[in-house]
Amino acid sequence: MRSLQRPLLALFLLAACSAAFAAQPSATPQPKVFVLGVNGAEWDIIKPLLVRGEMPNLQRVIENGVSGKLRTVAAPNCPKVYSTIFTSVSPQENGITGFVIGGQTARTDMLKAEPFWSILSKKGVSVGMANVPATFPAVPVNGYLISGMLTRGKNCEDGVLCSPKLTEVAGGDPVYPKSMTQELLQNVGDINIDCSRMPSEKELQGHEAEVVEAWLKGVDDIRAQQLRLFEYLLKNHKKDFMFFVQSCEDRVGHWLYPIQPHNVNYNERIHKLRVDAFPNQYRALDKVIGRILESLPEDTTFIMVSDHGIKPLREMEAHDAHKDHAGTTPVIAKHDFEDGDDVPGLIVAMGPGIKKGYKLMSFDASVMDVAPTILHLYGMKAPATMKGRVLNEIFDDARIATAK
Numbered sequence: 001m002r003s004l005q006r007p008l009l010a011l012f013l014l015a016a017c018s019a020a021f022a023a024q025p026s027a028t029p030q031p032k033v034f035v036l037g038v039n040g041a042e043w044d045i046i047k048p049l050l051v052r053g054e055m056p057n058l059q060r061v062i063e064n065g066v067s068g069k070l071r072t073v074a075a076p077n078c079p080k081v082y083s084t085i086f087t088s089v090s091p092q093e094n095g096i097t098g099f100v101i102g103g104q105t106a107r108t109d110m111l112k113a114e115p116f117w118s119i120l121s122k123k124g125v126s127v128g129m130a131n132v133p134a135t136f137p138a139v140p141v142n143g144y145l146i147s148g149m150l151t152r153g154k155n156c157e158d159g160v161l162c163s164p165k166l167t168e169v170a171g172g173d174p175v176y177p178k179s180m181t182q183e184l185l186q187n188v189g190d191i192n193i194d195c196s197r198m199p200s201e202k203e204l205q206g207h208e209a210e211v212v213e214a215w216l217k218g219v220d221d222i223r224a225q226q227l228r229l230f231e232y233l234l235k236n237h238k239k240d241f242m243f244f245v246q247s248c249e250d251r252v253g254h255w256l257y258p259i260q261p262h263n264v265n266y267n268e269r270i271h272k273l274r275v276d277a278f279p280n281q282y283r284a285l286d287k288v289i290g291r292i293l294e295s296l297p298e299d300t301t302f303i304m305v306s307d308h309g310i311k312p313l314r315e316m317e318a319h320d321a322h323k324d325h326a327g328t329t330p331v332i333a334k335h336d337f338e339d340g341d342d343v344p345g346l347i348v349a350m351g352p353g354i355k356k357g358y359k360l361m362s363f364d365a366s367v368m369d370v371a372p373t374i375l376h377l378y379g380m381k382a383p384a385t386m387k388g389r390v391l392n393e394i395f396d397d398a399r400i401a402t403a404k
């Protein structure tokens, strides 16, 4: 089956590249849209921080825009949900059903439905993407693409939840166009593509405090590198549509969620140490949001989405699932609950034509709706194959009326 579908995918990606882009420069200026993806952003942690005034930048977006939960898919994980966000069809239909598919780590050539960034590219919208999960090996877009989670390389041969540096990547190109790699190395450095792998049970045993501290320090370093990359791209390679992703929030939450002794897998040698570790990820994220907002042109629509939330384990869940995806780290929080409604993602948006202070209630907005809504911002109708809908309720009436 896959061999039949691969040429089809190659067709839409290749049709989107090189000559097709050059031949269709857009006559009028395109709308500017910036999407920040945050893996596993969890309202339960974010809301108390907002109340205490510790996420002022996110607060500003919420007050001046729309916010709410984002319904996700069943047993959500990053590659599965991001691919649903790109294509607006279910993981079963787009082919990316998890980290590993048929014994192989998911790759871009396994995607069986056209992602919205390919549609934008073909229509002459310039596209810049960085660290979006499940975009390895990098594929052509009308701009650039730097891969994210599932990139393979040294010490990360399986590409699952680990972090090769740009120069350590193997099995495909992490950057399109390839020529941009050298420029990034010179100006941003040999950056880690994804967040670090969690320490194993064995590494932790007897050295809990030092391993936790060292690992969190590594996470801070990766976030700083990533911010450097984002700011470099925003300054030197601004595009009409930009999609950047952060992944350390989720990774920290899995094993350092601030749980109580009654929660499953509580180990006081680890979980008493840094109850601030997970909230700190959002304090840091807020600074990233602030820096991004400063760098964006006035008329940009800013959207932040998370693919799912993350919650402490519950007694009724099977205990054998309490290790991370590589099966080595004892986790205390997870997101792949069978019912995706247990761990909704989030969406906030602010910009021209977007309502102010509007809250999306219930599960009105879904990960399926992101692609049609982004296409709508460019005045494009979503292909009939897409399952989601335009989130019309987030727009002022004028914005709805101007879309074709």
Ligand SMILES: [Zn+2]
Residues within 6 Å of the ligand: 040, 078, 250, 251, 254, 335
């Ligand atoms: Zn995760």
